[in-house]
Every structure is written in structure tokens, then in C-alpha cells.
Amino acid sequence: MGDGGSGPILICGIGSLGQICLERLRHFDVPLICIDRDPPVWRSDQLEQAVAGQLVIGDMRRPEILERAQVRLARSVLLLSSNSTVNLEAALQVRILNPDTTIVVRSSSQQASLNTLLQSRLPKLTVVDPLLLCAGAIAQSLRPDRAPATFRIGGERLRLERLSIDAGHGNSRRIRPLQLQSGDPPTQGSPLVVSWDASSSRSRQRRRTAWTSFGAVRLLALRDRLRRQLKTRLSQPRAWDLAILLMVGLLVVGVQYFATGRGLQEGLFITVALLKGELVDPVNMLIEASGQSLSQLPLLALVTSLLYALLGTVLTSAIVALILDQVLSRRLGLHRRRAPKRGSRTVLLLEGGALAAPVTDQLALDGLDVVRVEAGDGEGDLQLNRSLESLRRTQCLGAGLLSNDLLRNLRIGLELQQSLPNTRLAIVTKDLDAADALGDLLGGITLISTLDLAADAFVATAFGEKVEEVRRLDGNNLLLVRYRVETDDTLHGLSIARLQCGFGVTAVALRRQLHAAYTLLPGLDWTLSPGQELVVLADLKGLRRIERNDIRPPRWRLRYQVHHRSAQSFDTQQVLARHLGQAPGSFAEAMDGAWHCTPALDLPLAEQLQAELRRMAVRTERLAMDDGAMCC
Numbered sequence: 001m002g003d004g005g006s007g008p009i010l011i012c013g014i015g016s017l018g019q020i021c022l023e024r025l026r027h028f029d030v031p032l033i034c035i036d037r038d039p040p041v042w043r044s045d046q047l048e049q050a051v052a053g054q055l056v057i058g059d060m061r062r063p064e065i066l067e068r069a070q071v072r073l074a075r076s077v078l079l080l081s082s083n084s085t086v087n088l089e090a091a092l093q094v095r096i097l098n099p100d101t102t103i104v105v106r107s108s109s110q111q112a113s114l115n116t117l118l119q120s121r122l123p124k125l126t127v128v129d130p131l132l133l134c135a136g137a138i139a140q141s142l143r144p145d146r147a148p149a150t151f152r153i154g155g156e157r158l159r160l161e162r163l164s165i166d167a168g169h170g171n172s173r174r175i176r177p178l179q180l181q182s183g184d185p186p187t188q189g190s191p192l193v194v195s196w197d198a199s200s201s202r203s204r205q206r207r208r209t210a211w212t213s214f215g216a217v218r219l220l221a222l223r224d225r226l227r228r229q230l231k232t233r234l235s236q237p238r239a240w241d242l243a244i245l246l247m248v249g250l251l252v253v254g255v256q257y258f259a260t261g262r263g264l265q266e267g268l269f270i271t272v273a274l275l276k277g278e279l280v281d282p283v284n285m286l287i288e289a290s291g292q293s294l295s296q297l298p299l300l301a302l303v304t305s306l307l308y309a310l311l312g313t314v315l316t317s318a319i320v321a322l323i324l325d326q327v328l329s330r331r332l333g334l335h336r337r338r339a340p341k342r343g344s345r346t347v348l349l350l351e352g353g354a355l356a357a358p359v360t361d362q363l364a365l366d367g368l369d370v371v372r373v374e375a376g377d378g379e380g381d382l383q384l385n386r387s388l389e390s391l392r393r394t395q396c397l398g399a400g401l402l403s404n405d406l407l408r409n410l411r412i413g414l415e416l417q418q419s420l421p422n423t424r425l426a427i428v429t430k431d432l433d434a435a436d437a438l439g440d441l442l443g444g445i446t447l448i449s450t451l452d453l454a455a456d457a458f459v460a461t462a463f464g465e466k467v468e469e470v471r472r473l474d475g476n477n478l479l480l481v482r483y484r485v486e487t488d489d490t491l492h493g494l495s496i497a498r499l500q501c502g503f504g505v506t507a508v509a510l511r512r513q514l515h516a517a518y519t520l521l522p523g524l525d526w527t528l529s530p531g532q533e534l535v536v537l538a539d540l541k542g543l544r545r546i547e548r549n550d551i552r553p554p555r556w557r558l559r560y561q562v563h564h565r566s567a568q569s570f571d572t573q574q575v576l577a578r579h580l581g582q583a584p585g586s587f588a589e590a591m592d593g594a595w596h597c598t599p600a601l602d603l604p605l606a607e608q609l610q611a612e613l614r615r616m617a618v619r620t621e622r623l624a625m626d627d628g629a630m631c632c
Helices: 016-028 045-050 063-068 084-097 109-121 135-142 198-214 217-235 239-258 264-275 280-290 299-332 353-364 377-391 406-419 435-441 450-462 496-503 540-547 569-580 584-591 603-615
Strands: 009-012 032-036 055-057 076-079 102-106 125-128 149-153 156-162 173-178 192-197 345-350 369-373 395-401 424-429 446-449 466-473 476-484 506-511 533-538 556-561 595-597 619-624
Touching (some): 009 016, 016 032, 016 450, 016 540, 063 084, 076 084, 076 450, 084 102, 084 109, 102 450, 109 125, 125 450, 135 395, 135 424, 135 446, 135 466, 149 476, 239 264, 264 280, 264 299, 280 299, 345 353, 345 377, 369 377, 395 406, 406 424, 446 450, 450 466, 450 540, 476 540, 496 506, 496 540, 533 540, 556 603, 569 584, 569 603, 603 619
Parallel strands (some): 009 032, 009 076, 032 055, 102 125, 345 369, 345 395, 395 424, 424 446
Antiparallel strands (some): 156 192, 173 192, 466 476, 476 533, 506 533, 556 595, 556 619
């Protein structure tokens, strides 16, 4: 976002992802230059004609090829080859030739450590993994949540919900309309709103503030975690939990029994020795303490000692076996899958490789148990059948088919529709233009095209912004974009209301200082200034409007009448100054009892100002400028 110069955007690697990015960048009205090692196979004749004369054939790692592509003038460079190593090598060469350009590198999670190091050492370099970027969209499609999409910002969860006329939103929940298609007619169905449970967040913040001086924030988190685990264990005790309770009971009973007439310390020593599996030494202590021979000891004491020793032997053997199992599993790389609990909420993930791990992590945050199946064709089907048998005793909420074989995913998905009709199904495909239409045709199966989601993220990143998450919603890719406001940005000096109504994006969080906490859903009258960090929800059309500074003018005015002797005239001036961005003294002459008119305002800000003025008993009228209404 913002004014990034008039240089060209260089796209290196014109494969499937490169051509999708090229199609989207054509609408941004920026010069485009392409590099590919071999003449590409074009997706369409129109795309080939659009880049005619702007394609350089050669290796993107060679400086002479980059020079021919005007890399020194490029405002940003997209390195989109399917080979991560080639992309990283080309990124180093690009940075040598152009120290100021923005570099976006397509890479895989297998090189995560190298990617992190390069991003920390090289300025304006962003590494994007297309697969990991889609993890949020896949997890969202498998969640049982009725909300179309959720996002996490600063530890808080924001929800996108359908606004129901009959559903009320209390004071603890703030909502803001979300428009997915900037400048287009509204989509069918109920409008979307961004919601946030403000009351629970404030209560958590008060607890954190009260305990911060004692360094107890982590203790509170540990306490909550222990409470959840204790509640789960008490409601559904496992064999291991029962064994622990049994051993504690044996220890308490044994100390009380063997301490009779001998003292508590000796009773404790004898009990612990017996539970370790020893017998001779504890019995000798009993003989010495009683002053009797072995034949004179009570039969009950001998039998009790023998039983405790046998139980101790079993316990010691079990602990040794558990330790050996854990050590050998870690050394050999073996991990035993645990069967899901009976009645638990589960999600099935088929293969996926590196993509399955972040999807599992996001689903685990919602308390869902994930069953993963990863194997070859024959063995994979066998493990899948076993997993389905274990899932029959659980609440299977969804199944994510993440294999690279689309036909196999479709076959398994259709089979799961018959065996588990109420289960959500999500199929990941690399490149499919009609994914939404095909999903509707197959009876509601969600098809997620990884290249389609990643292309929007790469295009947004090409203009210097950071894409955190991507969601597929109502046929649009909705991006959570984070960027830092600079002096020469298009948004510098705009209010939140002007940002949203002028460009069609939704501001969901704002950080005014570098190390400050995010303010969720900032006020409509807040003004953006350099150094602030803004998080917005937008589709690619909204980002394009910002890049081109194609802002819609405000269309509303507010007429107001304030009596000169009103006791609240000073407060009225303060309210007007805050909403209109002027000094309070500039409204002193408007307190004369005559009708006055505000400058042009956006509708949300006009509604907010009107509501506050009415609470002060100020007469107001809202006028639409495009209706030919006359103002004073």
C-alpha cells in the first residue's frame, strides 16, 4: 500500500503460480517484466499477448539476465520458481544489483531456518511458503464454528459473522460491516460483520495488569491449563490416572500401617522400600523394630509386605519400560499414534506433509483432536480404514484431504460423504480455476486451490505489505494484511472511517507505538500517522484501490443547531473537533443557535457524530450529497 514509485515489477518464474500472479498484477496499472528459463506454456492467449515484448528468457540467477530485465529499476521482484534453492540464490543476486527493491521469495518450510536468517539479515526480503499460507483456510473449513472465518490478532480472536436482523449484539461486542467486493454490488445473503468479545478481553487485561508487577502472567496461564487438564481427567479418567491414584493410596495406607509402634519415619522408609520392589531389607527392619524372630512376626505383616513388594516390582518394571520406550522412540524417530478418546471431537487429516503440521496446530487451539494418516497408496488406504474405525466412537467433525493426488482425494471424499454424512470435507488442490463451482457440484465439499490463495498473498506482498493469513469467503480471497504507516503512504493522515469507506477495506487493529499492544477495532475518528502499525481485512480489489489511490469521496453532511447559552456548548465543540479533525475553538461561532453544516463525511462517522450530538440535545439532520440536498 502506498506510493512505492513507478518502477516495474519483475516476475521471475512464469509457471502456474507466476502466471496467476501476472493476471492479478495486470489490473494494478504497473509495468510488468517477466523472466523464465524456457518459453512458458501460457494459460491463455490474452495473457501471452499482454506480456509480449516484456519476457526475458534465461536463468534468473545470472546478473546479465537480471540487467536485461531492468532489475535496477524494479520496485519489487517476485521469485516464483518451484525450486526454492534457485529462488534464494536469485534473491541474493537481486539484492546485490538493487539494494532498495522489495524481494518476495517463494520457498518451502524445509528451509525454514535459512529463510528466517535471510529475512533478518537482508532488508525488504520476504519469504512466503504457499502451502503454509493456506493452513488457516484449511483449518477454518474444518472447524465446527458457525462463523465463516476467524482471525487471531494479539492473542484475541476476531470473528466474521453473518449479521442477523433479529440477533442482538450486547455492549460487550463491537461490530463493523465488512464489504468483500470493493465498488461492486453487495453479495447475496446477510452482510458480514467483524465481531470481538470486548468484555472478556477487558477482564483478562485487568487480571494481567494486577499481576504483572509480581511476574505472575505465566502462573495464571499455568493455572488455567492445570484447571482444564484436571477437569478433563476427572470427567474422563484414564488408566494412567487410576494407577497414580492407586499408588498414592497404597503409600498413604502403607505408611499408616507400618508406622504403628515404630514411628512415622520408619513407616515411610519401609513403605517406599517395598514399593521399589525390595523385600528382605524392609522385613529385617520389621524384625529389628519388634525385637522378634522371623517366625514370630504376625502373618498379616508378612503377607502385607509381600503384596507391597510384588506391586512395587510391577511398578518399577512399568517405569523402566516407559522410559526405554520414550528414549528409543526419540532416538529411532518412532512415534506411536494414540487412539482418540471416546466421545472426543476429532478431525481427520490425510497426508499433507509439511502442511499437516500447521493445520494440526491451529485445530488444536480449538480443542480438537487430530488424527493424521500419512503413507503410500496401499498402506495409506489400510491406515485410513483403521483410523475410520477408531473415529466411529468419536465426534468426527471434519476431514481434510491434503494429498497431491486430486482424483484420490475426490474418491476418498465421496466415500466419506456416504459413511460420515455430517462431516465437513475439505480437499486441497494445487491449481483449479473452478474450485468453488466444483465443490458445490459435489455436494458441499470445500475445494481449496493453494495457488489461488497464494497468488493474492504474493501480489499484496509485492507492494511492501505483510500478509498474515488468507481465507476463502463468498468466492473471494480475504487477506489479513499488516503494514507500517510511512510518511509517503497513501493512507497517511486518513481517518479510520475514510480508510474504510474510501477504499473498501476494514481496519481491525492498530498499534500506535512499536511495543504497544494492539487496539482492536479502532475508533472511526482515529487518524493514521507515521510509525503506526495497521492490520486490515481486505480483498485484492481493496488493496488495488489503495495502491492506485482510487479513493471514493465522502457523500454525507450533517446539519446541526446549538443554542448559544447551552450548558453543553463546550462539550459540543469538543465532539465536533474530535470527529472533524479541527481545533475546538474553530466551532465557537457555530454555537449561535443558527443552522450550520459539517464538511463532507463518511456515513459511519456521520452516524456516530449524529448520535453523540443528539445525546447532548443538539438538533441534527443527516443529508446525502448525491441526492441534491442543499446545506446551509
